[in-house]
Amino acid sequence: MKAAIFKGKGSVVIEDRPKPTISEPTDAIVRVVLACVCGSDLWFYRGISEVDHGGVGHEFIGVVDEVGSDVTNVKPGDFVISPFSWSDGTCRNCEHGFQTACVHGGFFGQGGDGDGGQAEYVRVPQADGTLVTVPGSDFSDETMASLLALTDVMATGYHAAVSAGVTEGMTVAVVGDGAVGLSGVLASKLLGAERIIVLGSKTESRHALAREWGATDIISVRGDEAEQQLKDLTDGFGADAVLECVGTKESVETAFAVAAAGAIVGRVGVPHGVEVDAEGTFYSNIGLRGGPAPARHYQPELLKQVLDGSINPGKVFDATFTLDDIAEAYAAMDERRAIKALVKVSELA
Amino acid sequence: MKAAIFKGKGSVVIEDRPKPTISEPTDAIVRVVLACVCGSDLWFYRGISEVDHGGVGHEFIGVVDEVGSDVTNVKPGDFVISPFSWSDGTCRNCEHGFQTACVHGGFFGQGGDGDGGQAEYVRVPQADGTLVTVPGSDFSDETMASLLALTDVMATGYHAAVSAGVTEGMTVAVVGDGAVGLSGVLASKLLGAERIIVLGSKTESRHALAREWGATDIISVRGDEAEQQLKDLTDGFGADAVLECVGTKESVETAFAVAAAGAIVGRVGVPHGVEVDAEGTFYSNIGLRGGPAPARHYQPELLKQVLDGSINPGKVFDATFTLDDIAEAYAAMDERRAIKALVKVSELA
CATH class of the missing domain: 3.40.50.720 (NAD(P)-binding Rossmann-like Domain)
Incomplete structure (x- = not known):
């Protein structure tokens, strides 16, 4: 599959990587439909913070491709939003609404061998606690952008x-x-x-x-x-x-x-x-x-408001790229030509 | 009148000072019944923070002796609790419950020419916004100590x-x-x-x-x-x-x-x-x-709980002194012989 790979300061390129597979029974594999570039991605892109070379991007929505044997809340074919971190949904910190401090949690797109959201597929650990299913299958581009915004920026x-x-x-x-x-x-x-x-x-x-x-x-x-x-x-x-x-x-x-x-x-x-x-x-x-937003905590409520049309947070995206053009998406953000860059990866249906 | 005067590191003594008088129409003069020594008084006593030589002590309860022409909420003879700071009760910060940031506010017992609560009388600016009247006139020593605790430590x-x-x-x-x-x-x-x-x-x-x-x-x-x-x-x-x-x-x-x-x-x-x-x-x-407690904000509710016997915050006082013995009260606190020193100044009735 294609994946955006951080290669060092100022360099994010598309490389061919093995499609991720279920490694824990609590995992799901998600086929990415939309991804985007975060302001915080610029910290490593600009060489200010250290991230190992590897898969990056922590914002994505997509379709469940495969689930592990313990996963019951989502099934293949479900359209889902992911928060930028995974979480079990059951520990003390999740129960208190601080899923970014989950004892079984972690953050997507931190380089190295880990999965990033700027890719065709992503392995999502703790899928039951992490993913939020979106009801319906036909959405305008505006609504799709607003759903993508719930992965991080709006939350x-x-x-x-x-x-x-x-x-x-x-x-x-x-x-x-x-x-x-x-x-x-x-x-x-x-x-x-x-x-x-x-x-x-x-x-x-x-x-x-x-x-x-x-x-x-x-x-x-x-x-x-x-x-x-x-x-x-x-x-x-x-x-x-x-x-x-x-x-x-x-x-x-x-x-x-x-x-x-x-x-x-x-x-x-x-x-x-x-x-x-x-x-x-x-x-x-x-x-x-x-601190880091417990996006998962806010997503169910914000999802309702996107679907009933009361908010349109996707308007924050003012430039659109394909995954192949990921380098240009980073450059547009870095050079402040875009507030936030949306990245089209695949079709929903 | 007698007043505790800070004379420099390790020295607080009783001196004779003029009894305070009404200087603004919003002032009240309070005859002090009980005062005490605060842990924060030890900062200047130990020479760690700077306070000008002069009147000190910011915790006192007593009886209204005289009021300025604009004062309507309290009258001579009323038994009152004061917070450790004065406040108008009407500015944005008071209305939001942060009386220690009142735009017409200030703190008692900061040395110099200002009034301190470890004295026979204190001038209370912004009396209408500051003082809280205690209903009744006959209280046990325990209740009196608990009322005193509301001036600062319990709040x-x-x-x-x-x-x-x-x-x-x-x-x-x-x-x-x-x-x-x-x-x-x-x-x-x-x-x-x-x-x-x-x-x-x-x-x-x-x-x-x-x-x-x-x-x-x-x-x-x-x-x-x-x-x-x-x-x-x-x-x-x-x-x-x-x-x-x-x-x-x-x-x-x-x-x-x-x-x-x-x-x-x-x-x-x-x-x-x-x-x-x-x-x-x-x-x-x-x-x-x-930050500094808006004691005035909490006093009405805490006063109720003291009077109905549901709390007894005065138990924090474990040593009693007279105003004449103020030096010994400071020493007992400084040497950790007392958790908190109560200072008897005059009789309530």
């Missing part, structure tokens, strides 16, 4: 908002207007935010989608100037909840600086070289929550 | 538990068995914790009160050994919620180390030289909340 934006404690009527600040930040805007709106202030780039297409999804104000400057603008918009108090959707030292500092007393910073950007000054945040009772 | 332990998100059925870890940690045990029990594990000292009297208030397990070793014991008690997962009641680098590290995936560390110990490694806590979705 991650949603986790940022849930972690930040967004509730009805709040003023929310979203730091970052990449795919996750935009999804955080949509999630904040879903959770009832009254005012959503985006601190992001100067890119008009991002602003447009942010506004469509519920952003009321957009700040496109940075640092002290951004903080001051946000304070001016909130009578000097700051935001009731803050979504940190980038993960750099600067973005984390901005997130804390724009938080009102008692607010929580919900962070989902993988932190790189970030330390939190415990004293600076103490006196205003500013909290910090979040 | 602070309660804030740790609320910040950590303690709810029904949880396994809670309390780091520290000083007065705040013990109050955190009582608070966790009130909020429905099923199992309460204290990580504290080897002092038997502290263990006894912890167990009386609901602790199910006590760990009296430190560092890696303590972390291992807690993990062993929780099937390797850690605690569902963690109360950090000390504020040192070591205690904060322990708090994070014993937190289960998705748990929140509720911290109320004033942090000294603490930095939080954002990456280490990220992958398990461990959160951090808390």
